[in-house]
Amino acid sequence: MEDTIKVAGGTGLTADDIKSGKIFLTEDSLDCAYAWDTGVAVNRYLAELKQGKIIATRCKKCKRTMLPPRLFCELCFIPCSNWQYVQDTGIVNTFSICHVHWDATRIGKDEKPHLPAVIEIDGASEGMGIMHLLGEVDPEEIKIGMQVKAVWKPEAERTGSIIDIKYFKPL
Amino acid sequence: MMRKVAIVGAGMTSFVRRALETPKELSYQATKVTLDSCGLTLDDVDCIAHGTAPDAFDGLHQNGEYMVDGCGGWNKPTMRVYVGGGTGIHAVVHGWHHVASGLFDTCLVVCEEKMSSALPHAQAFFLTIFDSITERPLEPNLLWIFALEMNRYMERYGYTKEDMALVAVKNKQNGLKHPASQFSEKVTVEDVVNSEMMAYPVSRLDVSPVSDGAAAVLLASERVARRLTDKPVWIEGVGWSLDTAYWATRDLYYPRYTDTAARMAYDMAGIREPDKEIHVAEPYDPFDYKALHHLEGLQLSPRGKTVELLRDGHFDIDGNLPMCPSGGLLGVGNPIAAAGTMKVCELFWQLRGEAGQRQVPGNPRRGVAQSWGDLMQVSSVVVVGN
Amino acid sequence: MNKKVAIVGLGFSGFGTTTPDLSYREMIFEAATRCYEDAGGIHPQAIDSFVASSEDFMEGISIADEYVPDQLGAVLKPVHSITGDSLQGLASAMMQIKTGQQNIVAASAFSKVSNLSHHEHLVSYATDPVYIRPFNENPYFIAGLEMNRYLHETGTTRDQCAKVVLKNRYNALKNPGACYGARLELEDVTGAPALSYPLGIYDMSGHLDGAIVVLLASEERARELTDKPVWIKGIGWATDTPNLDSRIEGMGSAVYAKLASQQAYRMADINNPFNEIDFAEIDDTFSYKELQHLEALNLCGPGEAGRLLELGCFSPDGDIPVNVSGGSLGAGYLHEANGLQRLMEVILQLRGEAGPRQLLDVETGLAFAWRGVPTATGAAAVISTRP
Numbered sequence: 001m002e003d004t005i006k007v008a009g010g011t012g013l014t015a016d017d018i019k020s021g022k023i024f025l026t027e028d029s030l031d032c033a034y035a036w037d038t039g040v041a042v043n044r045y046l047a048e049l050k051q052g053k054i055i056a057t058r059c060k061k062c063k064r065t066m067l068p069p070r071l072f073c074e075l076c077f078i079p080c081s082n083w084q085y086v087q088d089t090g091i092v093n094t095f096s097i098c099h100v101h102w103d104a105t106r107i108g109k110d111e112k113p114h115l116p117a118v119i120e121i122d123g124a125s126e127g128m129g130i131m132h133l134l135g136e137v138d139p140e141e142i143k144i145g146m147q148v149k150a151v152w153k154p155e156a157e158r159t160g161s162i163i164d165i166k167y168f169k170p171l
Numbered sequence: 172m173m174r175k176v177a178i179v180g181a182g183m184t185s186f187v188r189r190a191l192e193t194p195k196e197l198s199y200q201a202t203k204v205t206l207d208s209c210g211l212t213l214d215d216v217d218c219i220a221h222g223t224a225p226d227a228f229d230g231l232h233q234n235g236e237y238m239v240d241g242c243g244g245w246n247k248p249t250m251r252v253y254v255g256g257g258t259g260i261h262a263v264v265h266g267w268h269h270v271a272s273g274l275f276d277t278c279l280v281v282c283e284e285k286m287s288s289a290l291p292h293a294q295a296f297f298l299t300i301f302d303s304i305t306e307r308p309l310e311p312n313l314l315w316i317f318a319l320e321m322n323r324y325m326e327r328y329g330y331t332k333e334d335m336a337l338v339a340v341k342n343k344q345n346g347l348k349h350p351a352s353q354f355s356e357k358v359t360v361e362d363v364v365n366s367e368m369m370a371y372p373v374s375r376l377d378v379s380p381v382s383d384g385a386a387a388v389l390l391a392s393e394r395v396a397r398r399l400t401d402k403p404v405w406i407e408g409v410g411w412s413l414d415t416a417y418w419a420t421r422d423l424y425y426p427r428y429t430d431t432a433a434r435m436a437y438d439m440a441g442i443r444e445p446d447k448e449i450h451v452a453e454p455y456d457p458f459d460y461k462a463l464h465h466l467e468g469l470q471l472s473p474r475g476k477t478v479e480l481l482r483d484g485h486f487d488i489d490g491n492l493p494m495c496p497s498g499g500l501l502g503v504g505n506p507i508a509a510a511g512t513m514k515v516c517e518l519f520w521q522l523r524g525e526a527g528q529r530q531v532p533g534n535p536r537r538g539v540a541q542s543w544g545d546l547m548q549v550s551s552v553v554v555v556g557n
Numbered sequence: 558m559n560k561k562v563a564i565v566g567l568g569f570s571g572f573g574t575t576t577p578d579l580s581y582r583e584m585i586f587e588a589a590t591r592c593y594e595d596a597g598g599i600h601p602q603a604i605d606s607f608v609a610s611s612e613d614f615m616e617g618i619s620i621a622d623e624y625v626p627d628q629l630g631a632v633l634k635p636v637h638s639i640t641g642d643s644l645q646g647l648a649s650a651m652m653q654i655k656t657g658q659q660n661i662v663a664a665s666a667f668s669k670v671s672n673l674s675h676h677e678h679l680v681s682y683a684t685d686p687v688y689i690r691p692f693n694e695n696p697y698f699i700a701g702l703e704m705n706r707y708l709h710e711t712g713t714t715r716d717q718c719a720k721v722v723l724k725n726r727y728n729a730l731k732n733p734g735a736c737y738g739a740r741l742e743l744e745d746v747t748g749a750p751a752l753s754y755p756l757g758i759y760d761m762s763g764h765l766d767g768a769i770v771v772l773l774a775s776e777e778r779a780r781e782l783t784d785k786p787v788w789i790k791g792i793g794w795a796t797d798t799p800n801l802d803s804r805i806e807g808m809g810s811a812v813y814a815k816l817a818s819q820q821a822y823r824m825a826d827i828n829n830p831f832n833e834i835d836f837a838e839i840d841d842t843f844s845y846k847e848l849q850h851l852e853a854l855n856l857c858g859p860g861e862a863g864r865l866l867e868l869g870c871f872s873p874d875g876d877i878p879v880n881v882s883g884g885s886l887g888a889g890y891l892h893e894a895n896g897l898q899r900l901m902e903v904i905l906q907l908r909g910e911a912g913p914r915q916l917l918d919v920e921t922g923l924a925f926a927w928r929g930v931p932t933a934t935g936a937a938a939v940i941s942t943r944p
């Protein structure tokens with residue numbers, strides 16, 4: 001059958017076209033810096049992490065205990081001021097074994113793969129997960145449903161950041 | 172009574188790894204070939220609805236403004252819409268708003284992506300899609316969320332990597348027949364499963380490539396459409412839905428945003444039994460598992476039974492519900508926003524019987540295209556019919 | 558598709574040069590809560606669709622659309638973002654209602670520009686990467702070029718531009734949401750250091766943080782939700798060319814404003830805007846822009862704006878009060894939320910809720926926003942108390 005569809009342009013280049021100087025490039029790297037206001041809820045979250053604790057907020061209407069904590073419940077659309085500590089343990093909801101860095105370069109031969117996971121934190125409502133890393137575990141041994149516990153940085157090294165927890169390790 | 176809106180023209184550039192053309196030039200080429208396909212000039216176009224994904228790829232703030240003249244928007248009402256990866260199909264929904272509202276009679280929808288400008292790799296810019304305070308310090312990359320979702324999906328239904336690879340094989344096979352495709356090589360299940368592991372369970376061939384390209388469609392009101400063509404393809408339904416930004420608090424095994432968006436579009440199109448009433452589907456397939464995940468969300472396959480149907484040939488070009496006859500993002504290429512619009516172009520050609528070697532047999536009369544974006548949280552759905 | 562569209566709710570939050578107490582999401586939650594209360598306490602579950610207007614680089618987020626739904630109560634709802642001025646977002650919301658698919662749509666925009674360390678870097682990243690960026694100039698040189706050409710073509714004077722600053726910053730003293738209210742003398746403005754000749758540092762508006770949410774409804778739903786609807790009679794938006802050197806009428810005029818307003822006037826059935834529009838909130842990102850825009854919007858003849866300003870025509874007690882709110886020069890510049898900030902004042906005036914700066918007997922107002930340098934994009938909306 002005759003292909004009647006219309007295609008025009010999209011001229012492919014090869015690496016050689018660029019190396020040989022046939023194609024001109026204008027290079028620039030961007031310089032943008034931001035200092036985001038953390039706000040009421042996340043500020044408290046970070047402050048508690050610095051103390052080695054995980055804190056959530058609880059919605060008085062739908063009764064969800066929510067992580068990360070929020071000033072408002074996005075479903076009921078009412079403010080939340082009920083703070084509640086949760087455990088630093090949880091269950092692996094899903095995980096990956098990642099062989100590339102954030103900038104898509106491949107990890108080195110001696111480097112261990114990154115182990116991102118969604119962890120449902122004990123004490124928060126069912127399904128309330130946060131993204132974090134796993135550690136002190138053989139990647140082959142990780143299972144969905146596995147119980148894990150936070151490994152904290154030493155108190156003096158904590159800065160009020162999500163990485164005050166180094167990673168979660170199997171319980 | 173809603174105002175009827177038709178697609179009357181479609182066109183695209185070739186999808187390539189690195190294009191000679193600038194983003195403006197790619198947009199121009201897709202725009203021009205689309206206007207030529209229905210014998211119109213820019214003077215016949217009332218307004219422009221355009222789309223392109225993150226500005227960070229281009230290193231351009233207000234990228235939509237920069238793109239304007241390439242899209243034919245010079246001295247016209249021009250508005251860029253943005254739902255991340257879902258932009259390509261959402262721009263068609265956005266264009267539909269322009270015409271169906273009665274404000275305009277014709278609207279040119281143009282989507283473009285040039286990912287090759289970003290160094291060292293377009294992927295690096297996806298770090299900045301994560302929450303700046305609670306997630307970015309973990310140095311995540313885009314693959315993480317897909318790997319996490321794919322793992323959860325496979326675990327839920329007991330699917331294997333081989334099962335997922337079948338989609339890559341099938342779509343890439345279809346794509347070989349697409350004149351704009353970036354690829355020329357057939358792959359096998361073994362090739363996919365044994366390709367370089369990126370982020371378990373995602374291997375390199377499970378993923379669509381990085382691409383440059385553009386695609387466009389022209390929308391017209393009923394009055395104008397009838398004058399231009401005797402084969403208009405009508406937009407029968409549109410829907411879109413955005414889930415919470417707290418993505419880790421959703422169960423990733425099911426795309427409920429696709430479910431909601433599809434129901435909205437089907438409701439408008441008067442479709443009650445989508446698996447029977449839709450004859451060709453272009454679900455969004457940046458990763459192989461995603462096509463299956465989305466078919467379930469689109470109510471085109473029962474949850475957990477999709478691999479069985481896939482193995483039975485249900486989704487082949489000559490099956491009951493041909494899926495991604497274009498080749499999809501896996502088979503044609505993935506210049507993000509342009510890839511979504513390419514799917515709508517494909518339905519336009521399929522419903523007019525103009526898809527050449529890829530033509531779905533049996534004169535398909537109704538098709539659905541769907542895209543997905545943001546933090547795995549948005550779907551846009553377009554139902555077309557003739 | 559001939560449905561009439563009303564604004565039935567308005568909410569805002571922030572309006573400070575810094576807003577460290579709330580995250581942007583919390584600030585928008587506050588604005589949305591107020592907006593929904595203003596519309597009779599509607600729950601967001603009852604809203605059909607949501608439109609945000611934003612730019613990624615302003616937020617430091619790639620795909621800012623991701624973070625839109627929660628603070629608007631829009632989880633699993635139709636939501637999309639317009640990377641444009643919020644009056645373009647308003648147009649998207651309005652078109653959705655006019656299709657008949659939606660009945661109630663929210664439109665939101667915000668600025669957290671205080672979280673950004675060098676806004677001018679971003680402005681230069683919006684210029685052409687091959688032709689303009691290599692000059693490595695402060696991007697406001699473009700405003701200098703425009704202003705100089707505008708003065709040259711129209712005979713408008715430097716002092717007349719400065720008087721826009723005096724008027725708007727003085728007007729701002731009556732607006733509690735304005736951060737740059739002041740009583741200035743002409744020499745304060747004309748004698749201030751140059752930013753890019755002939756533009757001085759006082760000719761440019763200062764940054765502002767804040768969030769604004771408005772709620773739109775079809776006629777039937779509007780009557781149920783509020784007893785004080787105002788109506789979007791006409792809306793228009795247009796872009797000239799992004800290429801600085803090939804604008805259709807050169808650097809001195811604002812063709813985008815002319816085209817956008819023509820579209821809006823046509824829809825609103827306005828033939829003589831000077832007679833039919835009672836007051837206007839018009840983009841004054843830079844002092845000369847207010848005058849240039851007034852002419853392009855056909856609220857006065859070409860080259861007349863400066864002289865009419867000096868006659869008091871655009872003062873709060875003049876023929877067409879312009880920027881009674883203080884405009885961006887007096888209130889502060891809200892970036893993508895600029896258009897909603899202009900619209901907000903129009904709504905407050907039409908409802909009679911503008912407090913000490915309330916205008917008498919106003920029925921129809923015009924809001925107009927421009928997207929700032931280096932763009933040639935603008936959007937206009939005609940709002941009226943009559944459906």
Ligand SMILES: [Zn+2]
Pocket residue numbers: 059060061062063064073074075076077
């Ligand atoms: Zn709740």
